[in-house]
Amino acid sequence: MSVVAAAPSESADPPVVSTTRAGGRRSWRQHLVVAVAALGLAAWVTNGLWRDPAGHVLTKNVGDQAFFEWLLGYGVYLLGHGADPFFTDMMNAPLGVNLAANTSITVFIVLFSPLTVLAGPQVSFAAILTLNLAGSAFAWYLFLRRYLVRHAVAAAAGGFFCGFAPGFISHANGHLNWTAGWVAPLVLWWVLKLPERGRWLRHGIILGLLVAVGFSIAAEGLFFTALASGLFLITRSVQPECRAEARRALPTVLAGLGVTAVVAGALLAYPLFMHFAGPQSFSGTGFNQAHYAEDIGAYFEYPTRSVAGWLGLGSELAPNPTEETSYFGLPLLILVVVSLVTLRRHAAPGRFETLAALYTVGAVFLVLSLGPQLKFFTGTTSIKLPYAALQHLPLFDSALPGRFALVVVGVVGIILALSADRLLSDPAQTVRSHTLWAAGFAVALVPLVPLPLLTTERVPEPPFIADGIWKDYVTDGGTMTTLPFATTDTADGQRWQAYTMARRGAQFRIPDGYFLGPGGPEGTGQIGATQRHTDWLFFRAALYGYVAPLDDHDRAQARADLADWNVQAVFLPERITGSHSPLFRAAVEMTATDLLGEPEHVGGVLLWRIRPGIDPVARDRLER
Known part of the structure; x- marks a missing residue:
């Protein structure tokens, strides 16, 4: 089940998954530049909140911002009164609220409690939102740089797309859970390390801790990451060229996953009990899954808060402005298809199997994002889709299918990074070829550059x-x-x-x-x-x-x-x-x-x- 290939060759195309480490001062300078750029772009997106954290609110999602600010305030109360992090009667008195069954962002409310005390929940909210966006782009950059590509520019291109893709900018309208996109690359990082022999205990413990943290911040996103990881590993392992490698790695991987289960299970025993069987618990979700499914036309459209949207090309096919989870635009989809063909054509030994597994993940999650019934440019067809058979199963019944498109964002980001890395690594590329590819990247990505989130004034505290x-x-x-x-x-x-x-x-x-x-x-x-x-x-x-x-x-x-x-x-x-x-x-x-x-x-x-x-x-x- 390992996805770690041999050491990179001297050819223009390195293996899809490489153990190469970028080292030295140059690498640290590159990391610093990417981190500062990511933080700057995140601050640009959230600048409306920073101009007046107490007086400004996100125009498109006042309710969710109030909920997360409430959780941040509750974090201070939690630490000061020894309250239950997963149940409270401070709201919905006297019955109370099961916070484990809500998005309780427990780790955030505890870590940021000093800032909340000093500056208020409004500042903590803006800080977490900004750091989430920047951290997601930077974490994907480090993941891509570590496992997939040689060039920092290629890793940065993929990382910035993953961190600031239309779906995550859309969720930045109030969702501190879904903007924590850095959870996925961190979990994937340690999943890919599981096959390393002799380190199953260490890797299992670390992965178990990450699972516990991920559950406390973005349980739905962690569920999607686990599904994508499992699908990728299984798809790659069953291919003829990888079966022997998978058999050798299987005992180590299973041992590591066993440790992960023990560590995560111990840390999450109480919150999981509260989630499924605690007071005020429930099944499913309060949202209509068929309504919160992606319209297939949305994949070809542009998001409203982007350069393209500013130019009047934005679309409103999403259930609401917070759920524009795909919105790649036709040029990007064309670029992805051309990149898929090109990467397949130039696949080195061992590369094809990993690419095939990656493409499978993208295709499966794209179909899942469409929900139980196909929607085509606001019209609902009679065509039933696979999600119709899954929507009543545990965990799936609590998910909103449109958000599966956020996994497709990760797949597209990886493809963009691989394609850019091949271009930068291949000496056979002509100036004309480089120019065409650069133009393709610009036409596909520049329209998706995000605009700042819309904010408005809110009533001051009396x-x-x-x-x-x-x-x-x-x-x-x-x-x-x-x-x-x-x-x-x-x-x-x-x-x-x-x-x-x-x-x-x-x-x-x-x-x-x-x-x-x-x-x-x-x-x-x-x-x-x-x-x-x-x-x-x-x-x-x-x-x-x-x-x-x-x-x-x-x-x-x-x-x-x-x-x-x-x-x-x-x-x-x-x-x-x-x-x-x-x-x-x-x-x-x-x-x-x-x-x-x-x-x-x-x-x-x-x-x-x-x-x-x-x-x-x-x-x-x-x-x-």
């Missing part, structure tokens, strides 16, 4: 929260909510709670929130809590401006709902913002006043006390 005035009206650990209640469409309340957790000290809980939890059909998940009569009244007023005529039944139901949530106070800030559209604040205020009575004016908000006796005097007595 003094009621920022100055801690809320503590005079809610006990430490008590429940309080903003109006409208926190959801993916109305995220202000969730992020304000995040900022409070990051400051340490007294905390409050919130009902509702944006998360994945149970409540979907047949035991599947859904987005957020199941809405009750009371939060629906406020949500409807905020989103649609509808002020319902209320009666005693509505008021009795509100009292019952607020009692079940154990809400002590409700507040409405001077401004409220929606994730996708403006909100009708006046309608919310009218609904709240009719339902709860006249409010108090405190710290820049309207406040309704729900539980009697929760006031500064009563609080002092409680604290004593």
